[in-house]
Amino acid sequence: MARITELLSLSESAPREAREMVLPSASLEGWRWSGLRRALPATPFAATDGSTGTVTAPKLSNVFSSMTETVLVDGHLAGDNNGGDVDGRRHINSDSDGDGNGRRHIKGDNNGGAVRRHINTVMDNNGGDVDGHRHVKGDSDGDGGGSRHINILRDDKSETFETVARNGEETPFPALARTLATHPLQITVKGEIKTPHSIRLVGTSANTAAHHSLNTELEKNASLHCVITSEAANNAARLVNSDCRFHLREGARLRLLILENEAAQCFRTSRIHFTLAANARAETFLITRGGAFQRLEIETDLADNGAEFHIGGAHALSPERQGEIALRVRHLAGDTLSRNRFRAAVGANATHNFQGRIEIIPGADNAAAEMESKSLLMDESAKSRSKPELEIFHDNVACSHGVAVSPADADVLFYLRSRGIPLADAERLTVSAFLRQIFPAEHNDEFTESAKSRVESFAGMVTETETVKGQSS
Amino acid sequence: MTNSPANTGTVAGTVAVTGKQAAANAPKYQWGFSTDVPTEHAPKGLDENIVRYISAKTNEPEWLLKWRLRAFSRWQKMREPEWSNVNFPPINYQDAYYYAAPKRDKPKSLDEVDPKLLETYEKLGIPLHERAALAGVAVDAVFDSVSVATTFKETLRKAGVIFCPMSEAVREHPELVRKYLGSVVPPGDNKHACLNSAVFTEGSFVYVPPDTRCPMELSTYFRINAAMTGQFERTLIIADRNSYVSYLEGCTAPMRDEHQLHAAVVELVALENAEIRYATVQNWYPGDENGRGGIYNFVTKRGVCKEPNARISWTQVETGSAITWKYPSCILMGEGSSGEFHSIAMTNHRQQADTGTKMLHLAPKTRSRIISKGISSGRSRQSYRGLVRLSPKAKGARNYTQCDSLIIGGEASASTVPYIESACREASVEHEATTSRLPEDQLFYCRQRGLDAETAAALVVNGFCREVLQKLPMEFAVEADRLLRVSLEGAVG
Amino acid sequence: MTAPLLRLDDLRASVSDGHGERKQVLHGVNLTVAAGEMHVLMGPNGSGKSSLAALLAGREGCEADGGAAQMDGEDILALAPEERAARGLFLAFQYPVEIAGLSLTVFLREIYNRRREREGEAALDPMSFMRVLREEMAALSMDPALTRRAVNAGFSGGEKKRLEVLQMALLRPRLALMDETDSGLDVDALRIVSDAINRHRDGGRGFLLITHYSRLLAGLDPAPDYIHIFDGGRIVRSGGADLARRLEEHGYGALSEVA
Incomplete structure (x- = not known):
């Protein structure tokens, strides 16, 4: 009887579903069609005044033997409100003293006597400077003769939101970030910097909006390891919007790790734009848990011969969360290479969207591109939508893409359980193994290992129900 | 017939030159001749009166006229689909004829058919006399807006299979037509389908009764002949319980410098455990190497597996049309039903093709398979666009998609735009795609064995398409292979 | 008297054929394995040997339709795979x-x-x-x-099989089911695997070896305690180590018929 009822309901709903379906599926087109508009709350988030709370979120720096750090709390450069130094100089030390409590220390003087090397981000305090410019210079730690200059540009907003938003090429969010960022960062890198630099975007206050803008220039043959962490200190609903640009000049090398550990109620929009000159190479790992809504736009221009772009993205979408990737890689010259590999494990009522596009312009001889997106649906209510596009205007190319959506492999789960591993743990291991496929097999350096460890910790959350606490006020 | 002043850039807007002149310009399209028969036209343009005129031509019942008029009024408010990867100037719908027919009473038998028409089909390789006809293939020949002949009707009647022009079906089998017409492609589905609903003329109607295996291949051959005329046929195939039918569709048109609109609708209905195999070899005039002339092929093809274990398979070989906009799709409603789409699309010169499929899994254990092979050469632009959607009810469903593109020459382009949406954990979807040029090692291997570059390329392309060519009935496979060779000519340096 | 390590009573089971139909694969299996004993289940392809292993380890899709399977007197059929493993049951997979x-x-x-x-x-x-x-x-x-x-x-076929044996060594199960662990191994690898099994015959551990060929048996020392011939979803004949030799000579057909 139940069977008949089911069949009846099927025959009733099927024609309707069929009618509703048109090509293309609107939900996967531009930002206008993404889930964002539906997900955004009616009341806008307000910017904070910069009076930040306490940062308690765990940080990554203890993973690396040494690391320099720039911290922004609720959109404000941490240290802004830590006045009291008389000489006008301030030192922010990275937390490399191993106290493990994950708290940031802002010290008034250089911790020069420590056994372990401390890298200082030295800031000229211009206090209430008139020109609105602030400069943070990271001095070289002598490990490779490289130097890094970090400038905090307060009022350098030559482009307005209106002009950029009208340019239909991009969504309004990056333009908003550049316009509204309280402390836009400018990083210039010369030579080889071996110590990773960490940029932490920490949120502490509910119902606030934080906009971030980062512009990074790697000069010829320069090299940088960079970690950008976006994390919530508590489970507060907020909007985090960032625009990051990486400009790699000839032969430059960038390794970038992006970690998103936002609260379940977070709205996160992010654009990362890479421009790669001849023989430049960027390698990026992106590890994220999604949010109430999360859209990550990645745009890459392989502008000259020999440029190489590698990205591995892992979505560990906990129940009720959403994660969306909009990837666009343009091969604008010959002998360019891009490898784009994404994995998503999707929990109960979570949604994963992937839109990727590889473009190869006429004359981009010998360009090679791979794009792969696989999703693992871990619950009956999980959803995945993918749209991997190839747009090829040249014949001598090798391009491929692949998409797969499936449940966790029953054979794998059984194999693990037959070895005594309980179902929940077997699922966690399966998810973790799946997400780790974003890492090339040969990678086991410190940088990659730190990324892998974050995958492990996120993997367990996909099948766990989050306890969403009420918004803190 | 009269020509309106030239209105460059609109469909059917430029002055039509005779087929012979155009043929001299581009000798490679050998189906580009036109047939000189007295032709009866509806007045040019499109309004309610034209819809009434078309309806009156076949003495349609009132319900169908109303259906057409509703579609027409809806069409006037609809916008053209704008998401596809094709470019063309706005269509002037008022500058074309919506009905054209050879001037003569409907022939009762082949003997009454104008010998010129028979000769035309003979030249196209489709002899209509049964004694000369392809063994085992029944043909419905459609010339502009009317069906001129249907072969082997008697054989089919004995098996209980209905195979006739749509106008006849409306008269003889109104209950079937009324039940299923528009049930798979509703008039409001898209602007082109809506236009078809208002002005369709002819097309084939097939009904295969329960527990019947259709004794022969059914085939419709569409020929656009008249200048400045659109073709709007409508095909409806119903396979009842436990039945099987294989249907082949072929199309050609004379070479004319104007663009002509072809907006057809094909609806397939497969009931429990029935199977429909639908194959198309589309060879509409593609226009010349500068993009002058050619058919705008805006076609809506969709099948529904309405009941458990029904099977629908689409196979298409596309070499023609200036613009192709076509997504033969399957709605998998019945548990355990399956849909297949096998496609070869070959574009050259200035052709544009945006084609693919939709597979909608709405029931448990449904299966779908998509194999798409695209070859673009010259300055052509080709896109595969496909949707695979698994609804939450599609437990145990599976889809496999393989989508390969070959680009020949530095000025062609290929895009792949798949949409994959799964809302069902217990289902699996797999999509793979590649884009590359002709593999040099294979070409070299062939040439080392003494083949010229063009033959080598044809062989390699044939190998690339093999998986799809194998799905075609023998007669069509040979034809398709020949078409691919012709389309490749001049593409390989 | 304590319950035996493994006891199967008239065990019947079916598997899903993947099209919604079920096919009966075990037609009443009776078997008792005491601690320290080694039993070998031999039978032609498709006789249901591997289904028995899958059923005992708890693979989804293979379900008991009747009878009982007990470890130490406890019904294991209702347990999750990991719970069976926790009680000391180990399955060396035919296809890891x-x-x-x-x-x-x-x-x-x-x-x-x-x-x-x-x-x-x-x-x-x-x-x-x-x-x-x-x-x-x-x-x-x-x-x-x-x-x-x-x-x-x-991993190569041989490496996979050795990894299964390695896991057995690490898990120290009380009852080891080894499903065609000898298939796909060359002579050297076969020697390594049979030596490893010999090392784990510590007097307390029970073994149920499933195999198609008798070549694994030659390397087992001490020799297996029981040989069972499995056909048509049940044990058709049981005997001592010499049964394997007779099987070698006469083939499955002859020995199945006797039963």
């Missing part, structure tokens, strides 16, 4: 599964430490575990470089 992305070392340490914790021992830290692992791998002549790979990923 590849798990891309899951480090072999992490996986082995995980199952090893869980076993230790169940037995009241402290979990080993990664360094100590690596020492244990290297030792066990050396005993199986396994390439230490395999630890850097993912579970079974890119």
